[in-house]
Amino acid sequence: MSASHGITRDPEPTTAPLLGEVADGVFAYIQPDGTWWINNAGFLVGGGGVVAVDTCATERRTRAYADTIARVSGGAPVRTLVNTHHHGDHTHGNYLFPVATIVGHEETRAEILRQGLRDYDAVWPGVAWGDLRVAPPFLTFRDEVTVYAGDTRAEVRHFGVPAHTTNDSVVWLPDQGVVFTGDLVFNGGTPFLLMGSPTGCLHALERLRALGAHTLVPGHGPVCGPEQIDVTAGYVRFVIETAAAGRAAGLSPLDTARETDLGEHAALSDPERLVGNLHRAYAELDGRDVDIEAALLDMVVFNGGRPLSCHA
Secondary structure, X not given: OOOOOOOOOOOOOOOOOEEEEEEOOEEEEEOOOOOOOOOOEEEEEEOOEEEEEOOOOOHHHHHHHHHHHHHHHOOOOEEEEEOOOOXXXXXXXXXXOOOOEEEEEHHHHHHHHHHOOOOOOOOOOOOOOOOOXXXXXXXXXXXXXXXXXXXXXXXXXXXXXXXXXOOOEEXXXXXXXXXXXXXXXXXXXXXXXXXXXXXXXXXXXXXXXXXXXXXXXXXXXXOEOOHHHHHHHHHHHHHHHXXXXXXXXXXXXXXXXXXXXXXXXXXXXXXXXXXXHHHHHHHHHHOOOOOHHXXXXXXXXXXXXXXXXXXX
């Protein structure tokens, strides 16, 4: 993907974003339908300024998000912007908050700079990205950092292991019992582990559970309770078990996915993610790295040779 993508089609979102106040001054910005590149974000209002959690995949979507923040906050500036991880659906819009201190894990910064604006047209064609610019975090941390919106304390924590990516962070509001999980949790969508680790994800989910939050704002899908941690962990264990069986049978990740009955996970959106997840699980079993591009193309093959659906 490049800053001048050359695609003019700008599809309307399948459903308008939903704004919910999940605690006093704490807002979840939910973008249905939560599939590829359609993420959630959020913001905390207090003390004359705003702490935003993540941005959106496209210029248009991020501008709509920024307009919502301005309307709700009475025009208060976004002073701090926290990125939960490096993926573009959560970070592409960073540059549209020019006065904010952008906060993220040190690997979030490194991955954004390493990847730049990639061209994903072979996998997700026809997306109107807009005039994107790279804007990585410039205040980084290794384990955790605390930010405030007025009196609202937000603890930004990395759990020390790769999970969805190498650099997943959660934004935990202990006084409100609310946590922005980033993509450690998908609600209604298939978890995606290609750039992280299945075993690490299980560890991170246990750390997330231990926080004791009663309200979760997931990276994708509706606001939920802690029961969604169990759903996500159940799928991750399914991936680990499926990978072990497929590898023992001498099957490739793609062929294993083709022969797998998703069972209770069949209702999750974006089932082709199983292929990418198996690529990562196989690599973990073999003690090697993954060819990300090859895994993505295998997902397209699994999808009947059709590019993956994206309404961003």
